[in-house]
Amino acid sequence: MTRAPAETQGEALTARQQAVLDAVLSLMVEKGSGLTMTAVARRASCSKETLYKWFGDRDGLLTATVQWQASKVRAGNFDRQTLDAGALRESLKRFAANWLEVISSPTSIALNRIGVSQAAARDGNLGSIVLANGRFAIGKRMMPVLEAGREAGLLDFDDTETTFRTFFGLVGRDIQIRLLLGDPLTLGKAEIARDAERATDQFLTLYGTAANDPGRTNNA
Amino acid sequence: MTRAPAETQGEALTARQQAVLDAVLSLMVEKGSGLTMTAVARRASCSKETLYKWFGDRDGLLTATVQWQASKVRAGNFDRQTLDAGALRESLKRFAANWLEVISSPTSIALNRIGVSQAAARDGNLGSIVLANGRFAIGKRMMPVLEAGREAGLLDFDDTETTFRTFFGLVGRDIQIRLLLGDPLTLGKAEIARDAERATDQFLTLYGTAANDPGRTNNA
DNA sequence: CCTGAACCGTAACGTACGGTACGGACTTTC
DNA sequence: GAAAGTCCGTACCGTACGTTACGGTTCAGG
Numbered sequence: 001m002t003r004a005p006a007e008t009q010g011e012a013l014t015a016r017q018q019a020v021l022d023a024v025l026s027l028m029v030e031k032g033s034g035l036t037m038t039a040v041a042r043r044a045s046c047s048k049e050t051l052y053k054w055f056g057d058r059d060g061l062l063t064a065t066v067q068w069q070a071s072k073v074r075a076g077n078f079d080r081q082t083l084d085a086g087a088l089r090e091s092l093k094r095f096a097a098n099w100l101e102v103i104s105s106p107t108s109i110a111l112n113r114i115g116v117s118q119a120a121a122r123d124g125n126l127g128s129i130v131l132a133n134g135r136f137a138i139g140k141r142m143m144p145v146l147e148a149g150r151e152a153g154l155l156d157f158d159d160t161e162t163t164f165r166t167f168f169g170l171v172g173r174d175i176q177i178r179l180l181l182g183d184p185l186t187l188g189k190a191e192i193a194r195d196a197e198r199a200t201d202q203f204l205t206l207y208g209t210a211a212n213d214p215g216r217t218n219n220a
Numbered sequence: 221m222t223r224a225p226a227e228t229q230g231e232a233l234t235a236r237q238q239a240v241l242d243a244v245l246s247l248m249v250e251k252g253s254g255l256t257m258t259a260v261a262r263r264a265s266c267s268k269e270t271l272y273k274w275f276g277d278r279d280g281l282l283t284a285t286v287q288w289q290a291s292k293v294r295a296g297n298f299d300r301q302t303l304d305a306g307a308l309r310e311s312l313k314r315f316a317a318n319w320l321e322v323i324s325s326p327t328s329i330a331l332n333r334i335g336v337s338q339a340a341a342r343d344g345n346l347g348s349i350v351l352a353n354g355r356f357a358i359g360k361r362m363m364p365v366l367e368a369g370r371e372a373g374l375l376d377f378d379d380t381e382t383t384f385r386t387f388f389g390l391v392g393r394d395i396q397i398r399l400l401l402g403d404p405l406t407l408g409k410a411e412i413a414r415d416a417e418r419a420t421d422q423f424l425t426l427y428g429t430a431a432n433d434p435g436r437t438n439n440a
Numbered sequence: 441c442c443t444g445a446a447c448c449g450t451a452a453c454g455t456a457c458g459g460t461a462c463g464g465a466c467t468t469t470c
Numbered sequence: 471g472a473a474a475g476t477c478c479g480t481a482c483c484g485t486a487c488g489t490t491a492c493g494g495t496t497c498a499g500g
Contacts, residue, residue, distance in 0.1 A: 032340035119402030120252035173389035182339030
């Protein structure tokens with residue numbers, strides 16, 4: 001699955017339309033939920049009539065924006081071959097760092113805020129879209145790694161989903177909720193690397209087998 | 221502005237005012253972010269003029285509601301005496317279960333959604349209040365427990381804050397963000413108890429000393 | 441050129457909602 | 471028992487914003 005258009009409506013977006021959605025993204029980051037159609041039209045240098053013609057209504061525009069952003073963040077999958085203890089640890093660290101970068105990026109914060117706001121109102125269509133492209137997307141990419149680690153005798157667990165959720169918690173901790181609620185928390189490259197390493201170490205302490213890291217004395 | 225109480229905690233509120241705030245809470249749970257002053261007045265059987273007289277403006281009403289709810293959830297602190305391994309484990313489990321109950325309650329979900337929405341807009345005053353009464357309140361109550369455990373030789377860690385955040389992540393995992401984004405996830409009593417136990421076990425595996433649980437072989 | 445489609449800029453419309461004003465009813469106080 | 475205070479119900483105002491409509495411009499095709 002190298003390339004997936006992923007647009008549910010399958011409507012190939014023109015370059016102009018993508019530019020409009022990028023304008024929406026930039027406005028979301030700047031203005032937050034105070035996002036008006038007029039502001040979008042002005043920022044994108046297009047008419048409101050065009051916005052409504054292309055995206056139907058405000059909700060359609062937001063939905064298209066979320067999916068557009070999601071299509072830009074598809075990270076590459078890992079290669080299942082040559083999975084020794086070091087490669088597994090590296091894969092975990094890379095996933096953790098990638099996830100921390102995503103959830104601490106202004107774009108992700110703005111998008112998740114929009115999703116949460118929408119979920120609060122009527123049928124949370126946008127919320128589920130954000131969820132599918134965030135939490136569940138990372139899970140879908142992550143769980144094969146865990147299972148490969150188990151097959152290689154490096155990890156020991158029963159339920160993949162539960163195990164992933166533990167890793168998710170060790171990585172994210174309180175970061176996402178704090179950022180969503182406006183905590184002026186900033187994650188630099190160094191902090192992300194350190195957090196990813198710590199989370200990976202803790203995860204391997206909980207789920208790693210003796211074969212995983214012979215240097216350690218503790219074996220669950 | 222002749223009137224600006226700005227009560228830091230839920231004090232000096234008359235029973236009638238508390239009833240109004242309870243009406244706001246119920247409306248938040250039902251209607252979500254679509255919360256209007258008119259709806260509050262109708263639900264609370266009071267006039268809008270009274271609302272503005274008592275709470276200043278819409279923001280003041282929301283702020284008072286958040287603080288009112290927070291004042292109702294203050295859980296009891298633990299007693300530092302008689303802290304052996306079993307008591308520590310019980311304390312951790314109780315904190316974990318309490319926290320899971322809170323974040324999965326409809327009221328907390330609604331309140332956090334409001335806070336996130338507000339944080340997205342202008343200066344996130346409400347967001348920081350929710351944060352202070354949620355994430356930071358539990359941390360403030362939790363960290364003395366961890367330090368008592370360390371003094372008793374049951375836990376081994378350097379930084380209390382970091383250690384608490386790990387516990388926080390092990391307990392909450394992906395639950396809060398999923399609920400905020402509208403995932404139809406439900407946590408029953410049994411699941412909460414099981415999750416609290418699992419998180420506590422994992423935490424003690426990471427940070428417990430040999431003295432904590434003599435039956436274990438792993439010592440960090 | 442002419443025509444029509446696509447699109448920009450902007451004016452206009454309808455509604456929802458925050459905030460204010462006013463009349464009436466009930467309670468307290470002197 | 472009247473004046474003052476409190477509060478409910480509702481009508482009202484101003485504004486913001488989603489949505490629509492319309493005139494003007496560019497450009498491709500004939």
